[in-house]
Structure formats: structure tokens, C-alpha cells
Amino acid sequence: MNIRKKxxxxxxxxxxxxxxxxxxxxxSNSPYSRYGYGLLSNPALGASEGMGGISYGLRRSQQVNPxxxxxxxxxxxxxxxxxxxxxxxxxxxxxxxxxxxxYNGNLDYVAIQFPLIRxxxxxxxxxxxxxxxYNFGDRRSLAGIQYLETYRGTGGLTQLYGGLAWEPVKNISxxxxxxxxxxxxxxxxxxxxxxxxxxxxxxKYSYAFRELKYDLGLQFTYPIDKNRSVTLGAVYTxxxxxxxxxxxxxxxxxxxxxxxxxxxxxxxxxxxxxxxxSFQLPHTFGVGFTYRTDKFxxxxxxxxxxxxxxxYPAQLDDLTAENRFNNAYRLNAGMEYVIDPxxxxxxxxxxxxxxxxxxxxxANFSVTTPDSGTGESVMGSFKEYGVNVGLGLPFHDYMSxxxxxxxxxxxxxxxxxDHKFMISQDMFKVSINMNINEFWxxxxxxx
Numbered sequence: 328m329n330i331r332k333k334x335x336x337x338x339x340x341x342x343x344x345x346x347x348x349x350x351x352x353x354x355s356n357s358p359y360s361r362y363g364y365g366l367l368s369n370p371a372l373g374a375s376e377g378m379g380g381i382s383y384g385l386r387r388s389q390q391v392n393p394x395x396x397x398x399x400x401x402x403x404x405x406x407x408x409x410x411x412x413x414x415x416x417x418x419x420x421x422x423x424x425x426x427x428x429x430y431n432g433n434l435d436y437v438a439i440q441f442p443l444i445r446x447x448x449x450x451x452x453x454x455x456x457x458x459x460x461y462n463f464g465d466r467r468s469l470a471g472i473q474y475l476e477t478y479r480g481t482g483g484l485t486q487l488y489g490g491l492a493w494e495p496v497k498n499i500s501x502x503x504x505x506x507x508x509x510x511x512x513x514x515x516x517x518x519x520x521x522x523x524x525x526x527x528x529x530x531k532y533s534y535a536f537r538e539l540k541y542d543l544g545l546q547f548t549y550p551i552d553k554n555r556s557v558t559l560g561a562v563y564t565x566x567x568x569x570x571x572x573x574x575x576x577x578x579x580x581x582x583x584x585x586x587x588x589x590x591x592x593x594x595x596x597x598x599x600x601x602x603x604x605s606f607q608l609p610h611t612f613g614v615g616f617t618y619r620t621d622k623f624x625x626x627x628x629x630x631x632x633x634x635x636x637x638x639y640p641a642q643l644d645d646l647t648a649e650n651r652f653n654n655a656y657r658l659n660a661g662m663e664y665v666i667d668p669x670x671x672x673x674x675x676x677x678x679x680x681x682x683x684x685x686x687x688x689x690a691n692f693s694v695t696t697p698d699s700g701t702g703e704s705v706m707g708s709f710k711e712y713g714v715n716v717g718l719g720l721p722f723h724d725y726m727s728x729x730x731x732x733x734x735x736x737x738x739x740x741x742x743x744x745d746h747k748f749m750i751s752q753d754m755f756k757v758s759i760n761m762n763i764n765e766f767w768x769x770x771x772x773x774x
């Protein structure tokens with residue numbers, strides 16, 4: 328088997344394993360993932376994440392950047408890039424009375440980028456879009472009967488993307504991604520009697536989501552001189568209109584169905600299917616820029632999403648189109664510095680990164696006020712603040728002259744709610760990303 332066939336076989340095997348892994352991972356323990364499509368992910372890979380998540384104006388020949396598909400054309404005709412990342416998180420939830428820590432680990436993404444013809448590049452990969460994962464509840468009493476009511480949810484959306492970029496004239500590039508967006512969600516309420524041997528009741532809503540999403544990108548680079556340039560980028564994602572069947576069921580179990588997933592219900596009280604429920608995802612607009620020298624890069628991104636009044640089944644959250652979603656915005660700023668990218672000294676070639684981010688939540692949450700005494704609910708949301716730092720450790724291939732990169736990042740984010748009695752979340756994240764830059768398309772004169 329020659330080298331090209333071996334590489335192709337390994338690539339297919341890795342993508343297959345990745346699909347299975349993405350389908351099984353959760354990666355969230357936030358009660359705020361109960362609403363909408365869960366917590367949204369920012370499509371920033373490796374080095375981009377270490378710079379606060381900037382992507383729209385980022386244009387590099389040795390980095391995959393699906394945040395702006397126009398970037399794929401910045402690639403020489405012999406280079407193949409393979410990029411994947413893993414991470415570990417520690418989330419601390421706090422409502423000023425109780426505090427709890429959760430730990431998660433994920434395969435975050437996998438992506439490849441390669442040239443097609445002169446000035447045309449392509450990329451394919453798997454990225455997370457949203458994550459749902461929560462498990463919370465409280466002891467309650469009704470007619471003298473003590474029971475534990477627990478709310479649980481799992482699922483998320485993943486996007487399998489393929490994209491092309493073309494540079495029709497020097498310094499101007501256009502690109503597009505086609506994303507197959509897929510995933511399933513389950514929201515359930517489980518009632519467990521404490522002082523009796525009665526059966527355990529579960530009310531569950533589940534649905535599967537399958538739809539196409541498109542991203543259109545543009546980048547313009549203005550060369551100031553030989554070593555300095557400014558790149559402006561813009562991305563637009565049209566609104567997604569989808570339909571899916573929602574399946575509500577009420578069941579009785581002899582044991583906790585969460586702790587015993589193999590357990591079949593002893594009785595099904597209600598089962599139904601809500602056909603062709605309408606789901607929508609928003610128009611998204613993004614603009615950004617980067618200023619770059621041979622040693623320094625700085626960038627700023629802004630994103631705006633039109634979530635207000637989008638369709639979503641009321642059966643899943645008991646909210647209305649007017650109060651369910653907010654128009655969402657996100658700001659990302661970041662920088663990178665290297666002492667000397669051409670130095671023989673390894674430490675002088677290390678890339679130092681840092682970044683900041685700020686965003687609001689696209690979803691509102693129905694929250695019970697603890698001091699009202701009447702169970703009155705109010706609407707609440709949160710703001711998210713983030714800080715990232717990172718290192719890029721270069722590995723030079725002396726046969727091809729290409730440089731691969733091991734990226735290590737540390738991140739901290741805080742979800743600050745609107746009301747003091749709501750739950751705040753502090754999350755600490757460690758991410759490791761491997762960017763492998765290979766010389767695949769050179770035609771050798773001998774084997």
C-alpha cells in the first residue's frame with residue numbers, strides 16, 4: 328500500500344470515529360442549556376480560540392478557519408492541513424446558597440484543508456453547534472407525600488461542513504460552506520417518590536433535527552508594505568427554516584430511568600407525535616479585521632444574530648415567540664506575538680496569544696422568584712465574559728519546510744445572570760489542538 332492510500336485510509340477511519348464521538352458527547356452541565364437549542368458554540372479552532380475566538384479577518388496559509396470560508400484560498404498548491412482539538416472543562420455553578428462543580432472532557436472538532444486548483448482551496452470537518460446537558464431538581468411535598476422532582480436533558484447539534492474558497496483577483500477572496508446540521512434532544516421531568524414504593528414517573532419530550540445551513544464569506548487584504556497588511560472579513564449565514572417531529576411521552580418505571588438507561592417502562596400512559604413542528608435558526612452577520620506583521624497580529628470580530636420571534640415549539644418550554652429569544656451579539660478581540668518566526672532558537676518561535684470576548688444569551692429563561700411565596704416566575708437571561716491565553720509550539724519539517732503547530736490554551740468564562748437569585752456559572756477550560764501541516768501533493772520522482 329503506497330503512502331497516499333495509507334493516508335486516505337487513516338483519514339476515513341478518523342472521520343468515522345469522530346462522527347461516533349460527536350454523537351455521544353455532551354460537554355455541558357448548565358441548567359441554561361434547558362432552553363432553545365442549548366448553549367451555542369463559537370466556531371473558533373485552535374489558535375483562533377487562544378486569541379479570544381476571532382475568525383472573520385483571520386487569513387493564514389497554515390491554519391484551518393471555518394469561521395470565514397473565504398480563508399480557504401490562502402493555501403499553496405502542495406499543502407494539506409489536518410487540525411483537531413480536545414478539551415477539558417471544570418464548571419462551577421453557584422446561586423449564592425448552593426455551589427456545585429462539574430467536570431467534562433470533549434473531542435471539540437476535526438477539520439482538514441487542501442488545495443484544489445490554483446487560487447482555490449477546500450475544507451471539510453465536524454464542528455459543534457450547540458450542547459444540551461443538565462440534571463437538577465429539588466425535594467417537594469404534595470398531600471403529605473414526599474417526592475424528588477428532577478429535570479434532565481441531553482443532546483446537541485453538530486455540523487458536518489464542506490467549503491470552497493476562490494481568490495479571483497489578488498487579495499480578494501470569496502467562499503462558502505454547506506453545513507449538514509444534525510442532532511437530537513431529550514428534555515424530561517422525573518418524579519421519584521421518597522417515602523413510598525410507588526412507581527417513578529417520567530414526562531419526556533424528544534426530537535431529532537436534520538437540516539442544511541449555508542455560510543457565505545468574503546475577505547479583502549490590503550498590503551501596507553512587505554511585512555504589514557490589514558485583512559477585512561465578512562460572513563453571512565441565511566436563516567434556517569426546518570421542521571421536525573416532537574415526541575411527548577409519559578411513562579412509569581420501577582427504577583430511575585436516568586441511572587438505569589436499559590430499563591424499559593412498566594407502563595406508557597401517553598405517547599404522541601407532534602408532526603412537522605417548526606424550528607428556525609437566525610440570520611447571522613459577522614464582520615472583523617486583523618492587522619498583521621511578521622511578528623505580531625491583532626484582530627477584532629463582531630457578530631449579530633436575529634433570534635427575536637423565531638419559530639420554536641411552545642410545548643418544549645411553555646414560552647411565547649415574543650419572550651423566548653433575544654437578538655444575540657458577540658464581540659471577540661485577540662492578539663498573537665512571536666519573537667522571531669525564523670529563528671533557530673525554539674523559544675523565539677513560540678507564539679504567545681491572548682484574547683477577550685463578550686456576549687449575551689440568545690435565550691430567555693423562566694425563573695421562579697424565591698421570596699415571592701407564590702411561585703411567581705420572571706424572565707431572566709445572562710451575559711457572558713471570557714478571557715483566553717495560549718501558546719503555539721512549532722514543529723518544523725526539515726524535508727518539506729512546513730511547520731506544524733501544537734496549540735495549548737487556557738480559558739475562563741463567566742455567565743453572569745440578570746437576577747441575583749439566578750445561577751451563575753464559572754467555567755475553566757484547558758484545550759489542546761494539533762495542527763498538522765504536510766507536504767501531500769508533491770509528485771516524487773522515486774518511491
